[in-house]
Amino acid sequence: xxxxxxxxxxxxxxxxxxxxxxxxxxxxxxxxxxxxxxxxxxxxxxxxxxxxxxxxxxxxxxxxxxxxxxxxxxxxxxxxxxxxxxxxxxxxxxxxxxxxxxxxxxxxxxxxxxxxxxxxxxxxxxxxxxxxxxxxxxxxxxxxx
Amino acid sequence: xxxxxxxxxxxxxxxxxxxxxxxxxxxxxxxxxxxxxxxxxxxxxxxxxxxxxxxxxxxxxxxxxxxxxxxxxxxxxxxxxxxxxxxxxxxxxxxxxxxxxxxxxxxxxxxxxxxxxxxxxxxxxxxxxxxxxxx
Numbered sequence: 001x002x003x004x005x006x007x008x009x010x011x012x013x014x015x016x017x018x019x020x021x022x023x024x025x026x027x028x029x030x031x032x033x034x035x036x037x038x039x040x041x042x043x044x045x046x047x048x049x050x051x052x053x054x055x056x057x058x059x060x061x062x063x064x065x066x067x068x069x070x071x072x073x074x075x076x077x078x079x080x081x082x083x084x085x086x087x088x089x090x091x092x093x094x095x096x097x098x099x100x101x102x103x104x105x106x107x108x109x110x111x112x113x114x115x116x117x118x119x120x121x122x123x124x125x126x127x128x129x130x131x132x133x134x135x136x137x138x139x140x141x142x143x144x145x
Numbered sequence: 146x147x148x149x150x151x152x153x154x155x156x157x158x159x160x161x162x163x164x165x166x167x168x169x170x171x172x173x174x175x176x177x178x179x180x181x182x183x184x185x186x187x188x189x190x191x192x193x194x195x196x197x198x199x200x201x202x203x204x205x206x207x208x209x210x211x212x213x214x215x216x217x218x219x220x221x222x223x224x225x226x227x228x229x230x231x232x233x234x235x236x237x238x239x240x241x242x243x244x245x246x247x248x249x250x251x252x253x254x255x256x257x258x259x260x261x262x263x264x265x266x267x268x269x270x271x272x273x274x275x276x277x278x279x280x
Contacts, residue, residue: 045194045195045199049199050198050199053199053202053203057206060210062146090172094175097175097176105176106176106177107176109172109173109175109176110172110173110176110177112172113168113169113172113173113176114169116165116168116169117165117166117169120161120162120165121162124158124161124162127158128155128158131146131151131154131155131158132146132151133146133147133148133151134146
């Protein structure tokens with residue numbers, strides 16, 4: 001399993017645990033904080049499920065270059081860094097954001113949104129050409145050799 | 146990867162891009178209020194991300210990657226697989242538009258189609274959940 005996939009899965013497991021902690025907090029009145037419900041759902045659906053889908057598909061889909069280098073996996077690395085930074089930033093910042101609040105937190109929330117957008121775009125760039133039939137795969141292999 | 150899996154995976158990537166773009170807009174709208182009307186897009190964001198992206202992607206990959214039917218070495222009835230693809234996507238679109246046209250049954254019809262797709266998925270894959278190890 002390539003390093004990037006291991007990182008995706010392990011980061012996903014951490015977000016999975018965080019999402020459940022947030023879920024527990026949401027059930028306890030004294031631990032409740034603003035934006036807790038969207039944070040629960042997004043750490044679960046983006047941090048865990050989407051992240052594990054991305055990591056495993058980068059490993060298992062056809063057309064993966066065996067040699068692990070940044071050049072060969074650049075879209076994967078961009079996805080990993082921006083997705084995790086973007087989501088972590090959201091978890092930290094969103095409870096402090098409200099319409100009349102300081103501009104600093106709002107700016108960070110916008111940055112987290114943009115980071116997640118960049119992550120998903122780079123994932124699509126990486127995986128779209130790898131969704132191929134066996135014939136296309138053979139053709140691509142022949143062209144590469 | 147079969148044509149059905151390829152289509153389902155690519156459609157799921159399209160849903161991911163659209164659903165995420167709406168999510169990004171909503172998050173920015175939380176920080177800098179663009180328009181309160183943007184919140185009307187929330188049901189599209191949820192439907193596209195859960196059914197369009199996560200569920201459709203996993204169905205498409207499972208159709209490709211699970212062991213083939215032992216007797217025929219294929220993936221079962223192809224027409225049923227096409228019906229599964231069509232019904233899950235029609236269902237997603239119907240559920241998505243249902244909130245914007247009050248007093249119709251689009252939401253109900255959409256969920257029925259999504260359920261049909263899941264039933265077809267189960268029917269197509271039940272016999273494929275096997276081991277090749279006969280010992």
